[in-house]
Amino acid sequence: MSSRLPQGGRLIDRSTRMAFTFNGTPMTGFRGDTLASALLANGQRLMGRSFKYHRPRGVVTSGAEEPNALVNLGRGDRLEPNQRATTTPLFDGLTARSQNHWPSLEYDIGEVNVALSRFLPAGFYYKTFIHPRVAWKHVFEPFIRQSAGLGKAPKKPDPDRYEHFYAHVDVVIAGAGMAGLQAALVAGRAGLNVLLCEQEGHAGGRLPVDGGMADADGWIEGTVAALAAMPNVTMRLNTQVSGVYDHGYVLAYERIADDAPGSDAPRHRLWRIRARHVIAATGALERPLSFAGNDKPGVMLASALRDYIVNYGVSAGDRTVIVTNNDDAYRTALAIKAAGLDVPCIVDARPEVTGDLPARARAAGIEVKTGMGIAEVRGRKGVTGVRLCRQAGSGVPVEEVACDAVAMSGGWSPVVHLWSHCGGKLTWDDAGAFFRPDHARPPTNQDGAGFVTCLGAADGALVTQDALSNADAMARQVVGALGVKPAAADLPETDSVAEAPLMPVWVMPHGAGPKKRAKMWLDFQNDVKVSDVQLAAQEGFESVEHTKRYTTLGMATDQGKLSNINGLAILAEARGAAIPDVGTTTFRPPYTPISMGAIAGEARGEIFQPLRRTPIHDWHAGRGAYWEPVGYWRRPYCFPQEDESHADAVAREIDATRNGVGLLDASTLGKIIVKGPDAGRFMDMLYTNMMSSLKPGRCRYGLMCNENGFLMDDGVVARLNDDTFLVHTTTGGADHVHAHMEDWLQCEWWDWQVFTANVTEAWAQIAVVGPKARTVLEKLGTGIDLSAEGLPFMAWAEGRIGGFDARVFRISFSGELSFEVAVPASQGLAFWEALMEAGGEFGITPYGTEALHVMRAEKGFIMIGDETDGTVIPQDLGLDWAISKKKDDYLGKRAHERSHMTDPERWKLVGLETVDGSVLPDGSYAIAEGENANGQRNTQGRVTSTYYSPTLGKGIAMGLVLNGPDRMGEVLTFNTTEVPERGGPPKTIEAQIVSPVFYDPEGEKQNV
Amino acid sequence: MLIFTCPYCGIAAEETELTPGGEAHLKRYGPGSSDDDFEEYLFLRPNAKGVHFERWRHSHGCGKWFLAARDTATLEVFGTYSAQTTEPPAEIVTAIRAKRPDWSPA
Amino acid sequence: MSEKAVSALAGSAFEGDVKVTEAGLQGMVTLKADLGAAAVADAIAAVCGAGVPEARRITTGKAMQVAWMAPDEVLILCPHDRADSVVADLGKALEGVHHLTVNVSEARAVFTVTGEAGVLKDTLSKLTPADMAALAPGEMRRTRLAQVAAAIWFEEAGTARVICFRSVARYVFDLLSTAARPGGKVGYHR
Incomplete structure (x- = not known):
């Protein structure tokens, strides 16, 4: 069982206790703990259930690559699913619940045991849910929906705030481990503008845990202080470089207030960085080994196990068996020993083990079993022991070792994500059995030059001394390429140990049969096993991208950080190809999931999008305007009074305008x-x-x-x-x-x-409309002659009205006597109020866009966006009179000569009046005889605008109809979306073709 | 996200400050032109993989249209230049040739 | 009629990490012309008392500033009640020269944002992709603030001016206020 050690833990403060709950159980941890370390300290190794089989799972890693320990964090409006316990800092009052189980974490009735899991192989969905067809809707889909998804979605709006931040730098460095710190020193001393981002809450990376430098903590502290003293260098902790994009665009995700819910601070900040160069000092990730039962709680990465001991003073178990194919895992054995706990043995797949680290382990009294592997992990919800076998064989157990934890190491893979995001190519490293950046094929920027450099472990230099030299040399190259002479930066002394080469081990034991392979997990979160990838290969999936999608390998929230190389190797082996020939899937941003809030930034609530306001906007709002969005503008649709319906308000506004005087805020034109x-x-x-x-x-x-x-x-x-x-x-x-x-x-x-x-x-423009329009304006007092002779229809004049500087346009979109008056925007509200006051005795009525629309339709005026939709030419709308025959050219003239545009069969504008006086449905089609090639009814026209006209007391519409203007009086049948009676024919509605000008066709009203 | 330097105001503007305008150096065919010429002008674009001349407007800036020579595959920018020209200027052609020796103007 | 004139937000203010104030009525005149022509330089000198600004720069004259907007456009900042006369005077001075002058005071809103220099740059950097570190006093950057067009310049370290369209004045005010909300200091610019 896991527990807190009596001493140690360089990141925790044992004097500050933090209370939290897990699945409702109160627990405590220390300041500096992650949720995962605190859970382990409380003996809670079981942290979740897998996605497909609901298998019990414990934490495997200590960082961003964690596939298992996902929790629902927080509650109520701060509930957030799929948070990795390994990267969640513990805080007082934290609440977490595990996911994917019912009714409880310990007893899940949905758990699929191994016997049943053979019915759920790779591509299970594609194979199983095909027949019978009807079962899909009633059986399969409800079942899949029920079990789909990870965690619970929050049901309330997010109460926190988020923001963006733009930064422009010479160099952004991802990772403040040893390599990143050294690179920052080199670039900083050269005077470059440097932004150093570290995803963890502390600098130094693995150096203090893995050793290799006598006073690691001292060097880290000194370097951080040296960087802090440079005005040209900025270091941000809790900030992950999550994506690299074209032309040096970089996104970094800063977690500010995750551990302080309800504080004033933005919860997350998304850094939108422009960098001349990106340095990826992102280190490497340890790989699991594929042996039967490698997913049981208590089986962890060797590096994670020693992280918990060194950083948090937490042990994963009292007796830990180490299983490895490399020297690095021996560090874990030594760390466990140093903590006073047992390592019954180290199981090393290599036939011969002679390195310095193994020598130290042996000196510490730890037995090393060479050429061995794990045949099977014993225990159901936790490790109780391991059966060992010969790695070269088929898995016949040769002995059983009692233990309560297993530390596995399959070697390390450089974190090359940032190199790959923008197209950097990889090369296979045989010695290390990993992909590393191919320096000859970097991602390129706007100048055609490489702009990402991986250094240190991210470049494949895994041993401390190599990583340091690599980081220093590569950083100098970067500085030089940016046109600056790198200054001398001293390299710290290391005492790193030489490591013997690893032996690639993709399946343990090598000759494991199908039964064992079906218990070897590759992708822990998505439950993809060695057998699934082999099955996919057997079924002909050759491309790694296809295999990924078929098996869902690497498609979980960890995006294959642990499973990628192991899966590729299995696929390569199954296909009889070399790993580099199989290739790798594409790494895409973000490196780990980032919050939706961070992506949205400030754009939520009132400032979700710009809202454009006219100078009279607040007046409209004060009068209860019902708004219609027009682009980013808000325009009053109508001004309903008390409990008036919108339709009644529109009718009232039209009536007042046609018989008295109405006011329209036309400032948006x-x-x-x-x-x-x-x-x-x-x-x-x-x-x-x-x-x-x-x-x-x-x-x-x-x-x-x-x-x-x-x-x-x-x-x-x-x-x-x-x-x-x-x-x-x-x-x-x-x-x-x-x-x-x-x-x-x-x-x-x-x-x-x-x-x-x-x-x-610059102008507030107000349409004063109706028989009393002139009277109202004259009442305000004006030097402009507004009479029919002084300012005839389609004339404009400039002067003062009621003391306002005004331009008056005698134009009409309603068919009424109408003046559009423009005044400077700063005087718009005052002018509107003056008009309202002057018009009071005439019942002056503000009207909205719907009244405007109805009145223009009554007059047969077209509206861009209603009668036009990007395929309509003026000739379709009977507007030939507005097309000059005299001009040699205008934009569109040549196009109007194209055969399709001159086709006599084009649908043309007409008015439409329903036979029963009702309102035609918007967008409905006029039905024609016969069917088209797809078995759909032929059509001969469509409705473009349709309204109830309060002036005429009936529905009116405009539409485009085949040969429409030549078919006046003809009755057409239009479709509707009304549900027909059972077994009955589809409901239709009949309308007659009429002139589109329904009201005052002679224009007598506007010409007074 | 791309960056182009506006040749009018000298600002290296990012894509969100710009508006794209499609292929550059189109010759306008108006009334009297043949159907083929008009079709070519209005609809046909080579959509080249590689060197491409295109129009951008510095819309969140000085408001000017400018032209850019860019590689559509690698996104390398060879240069930006005035929109008041009917063909790529000599220095742009030279800049492209320096990077893409096999390329020649159409 | 100026007693009836009100600016978009009538001088609204917000005090957070920096202070955001709508600057009230500001006279603004757009002049479009060939800025290289001697007649244009003479007219600007005569009416504004300022030289023709270099690209992106602002020149200062008698109670007026002339800001470079484009190779053929400047924006003249003057007292609100002088804008019409600036338009008229420029029109006279440029008679016979192809140009466009128009009073755009009414079409825009102006904000003054003040605070500690680094905090001010940090606040603006939450909203604009333009590099605030590289923007020297006296240089105008036309760019965007979140989703709308804006022009930004520093009168001096610690005092920025922001111009946007009038219809989005409330949006820009809310943006700046949100960015300046206490608790969100970045500590990036110095």
Whole structure:
């Protein structure tokens, strides 16, 4: 059983106790513990259940690569699933629950025993759930849904805050272990701007645990202090470089307040770094060995076992058997001995073991069994012993050793993720049996130069002295490549021990049969075993990427950090290929999962996205406006009073406007100034109609097409003076129309003398609409002659109204007498309020976008985005009158000549009126005879706008219909989404083709 | 995430400050052009793997369109230059040739 | 009519790790013209009392500043009630020269952000991809703050000015206030 040792633990503070609970049981740990070390200290080795078989699992590692010890952390709105106990710092009040079990961690009725697991082999889902077809919906899918997913999703909004932070550096260094610290010294002393990120809460990495330097802690402390004294170097702890992207873009994930829920600090901060160079001093990860029962609680990586002893003063068991294929694991044996606990034996697969470390182990009285392996681990929820066998054989037990923990080491793999994220290639190292960076094929940046360097253990230099020299030399290279002369940086003395080569061991024992191979776990979290990968190979999965997806090897939350190389080796062996020929799967960012909150950063709640407000926005809000989002703007859809429905509010607003006076906040409409000697010529290119002939003081409606000929925007153009036009665009069109203008001016007609300016937001624009509109404006007092003669329809004037600086445009989108008055934005609210006051006696009524839409539809005016959808040309909408025949060219003219555009069969705009007066469903299709090749009904038209018209007391609609304008009076049948009666025909609705102008076709009302 | 240096204001802007605009150096065909020419102008793009000339607008900056020569496979940027030109300038061609000796302008 | 004029947020302020203040009404005039032309330089000198700024720089004149926005565009910062006369004066001075002047005071909002120099740069760096360490006083950086366009410059270490469009003034104010919220100091810039 695991326990806290009487002394030791360089990272814990035994004077500060922390209370926490696991599955509701109160426990205590020390400041500096991780959740995993604290659980072990409390004798809790069982920490979770596996995903597929719900097998009992203990912690395997001491770091970011942990596959088993995943917990639901926190509760309520701070519940977060799949948190690795090994990287969760302990804090007072922490609550954790284990995952994937029911009803409890100890007794899980879903546990699949080994006998049953043969029915759940690789590709089980693909094979099992095919037949019978009907079973999918009622049996298989509910079952899979029930068991799908890891942990529990939180049900409440995250109460914490998160943020981003942009940093621009010469060098970002991932990892403040020995290599990273040395690299930071070299780069820092050379004067480069350095950001050193360490995922753990302390610098030094494995050095103090693994030894190799007499005063490791002293050197680490001194180096950290030296770096802190350099103004050009920043070190961040608890910050993991999680991804490397194109052109030196790097993401780092800083955990600030995980251990202080409810504090003022942002919980996580996502660093968005631009670096000229990335140094990956990310070390190496130990690999498990594949032997039967290697997933039982108590079987751990050898390095993790000594981490717990040295760093946290925690032992994984009283009697630990070491099983290894290399010298490094002997360090664990020595650490256990030093802690006063037993190592009954070291099981070394190598036939001969002669190195310095084994010699020390033997000197300490530990028996070394060479050429041996583990045939089987005894015990169900925890190790009780191991049966040993000859590694060269098939697994016949030769002896049994009682123990309560097993420390395994299959060698080490450099952490090359950051090298690979952006395309760096790997090469196979035969001696170390791992992939390491191929220096000849680095990831390249915008200059075509390599911009990532792995150094130290991450470059495959695993022995302390080698790693240090490698780090120093590689860092000097980086500094030189950045154009700086590296300064002399002294290397510390090491006392590292030479290590004998490892012997690759992919299956233990070598000749293990199928029964044993089905108990050898490769991917602990996803329950992928040696037998699964072999089965996949047998079934013809040759590509490593396919095998990965078929077996789910490496697809768990640890992304194959432990299983990758072992799995590849098994696949290679099964295929009879060499490992480098099988290749490796692609490492993708992030290195470990990062929180959604960190990705979102500040973008949540009120500032999730920019919300654009007109100068009158707050007034609308104060009057209970029901909002309609239009782009990033919020526009009032209507202003419901008390318990009025939206439909009633719209009807009231229309009625008031058509019979009295209404007010519309039209500030969102785009306003662009086009000025210069060539402005007229440019306007003629932008619009389909002639704009250069427009007289100053006058307005003209125009259509804008893209070069494809499709309508992109429409609006009223006012000519301000000889060389200046004011272009009004739709609300959504302002920015892209301005960009469109600049595109043509900068990239095609750069010799034309035209300047543009987007002044949309400089003006508050208010439409004063209705029979009383003129009266209200005149009541405010104005020097502008607003009479029908003084300011006729489609004219504009400038002057003062009610003391405001104003431009008045006599234009109408409702068919009523209408003045659009623009005042400087800073005066917009005051002007609106003045109008409301002046119009009070006439029942002046603010109206929203829905009333605007209904009134324009009653008049048969098109709306960009309703009647157009990016495939509609002006000719489809009966707007031929707005297409100049005189102009040689305009944007879209050539496209309008294409055969498809001149096809007489194009659907054209008409009005539609239901036979029964109801409202046609939006988007419904007019049905035609027969079916198409897919067995669908043929169609002959569709509804583009449809409303209830309170003015006319019936439904009105516009639509595009085949030969529509030639078929006036014809009745068409439209489909609906209404559910038909049982066995009955689909519900349809009939509508007659009519003129799209439903109201005041002569325009008498707007011309008064 | 890409970085381009705007030739107008000299800022090395990241992709989020820019707006892409597709292939550069298209010749506009207007009224009177053949169907083939118009189709080519409007729709046909070589979508090259390798050297590519393209349009970018420094939209969260000086607002100017500029052109860039870039390798679409390695994302190496050979240079950025004025949009007021109908073909890549000599220094850009030289810069590309220095890195891609086999490449020649179409 | 200026007594009825209000800036987008009427001088709202937030005090956290740095102080964020909406600067109130600020006169702003866009001038588009060939900045290399002598007539344009003369007009700017005559009306603003300032030289034509180099790329990205700001020049200072009599109660006015001239900021380089693009190779053919400057932004003139002047008292709010002077903007119309600046437009008129420039128009007169540039008669016959192709140019565009327009009063954009109403289209924008301006913020003043003050605090300890490093903390100020840290706060802005939570929102903008532009390198705040490299931005010297007197240089204007047009970039983005989170999701909207903005121009940022330091009047001196510890005092930044931010211009954005008027419609997103509340968004930018909320962004800056969130970034400045106590508890989130980064300690990166010095």
